[in-house]
Amino acid sequence: MELCEFIYMHSHEDEDERSIMLFGDLFKLYTRISDKVVGILLRARKYELVHFEPEILFQGQDDDEPVTLMKPMQEIYDIYNKHKSFSLSKNE
Helix, strand or coil, X not given: CHHHHHHHHHCEECCCCCEEEEHHHHHXXXXXXXXXXXXXXXXXHHCCCEECCCCCCCCCCCCCXXXXXXXXXXXXXXXXXXXXXXXXXXXX
């Protein structure tokens, strides 16, 4: 949830009104909050909250890779508040 809020607050919107932030910017800013940025991103992608192309992101190499928030923030809040997690129908 915190990562999604962070992307929403520090990003720009694309033509589909989705929040987008470059991985390099996200990494630089978010590592002040957590040094587990890539792991959190992978988990968020598993639950279809974010999208990025490479299998895994590497600092320096993938700094220009866009990370896209796939749902509006209100929808993310609603899902979380309803289920108290992002497990939904996915098996962990």
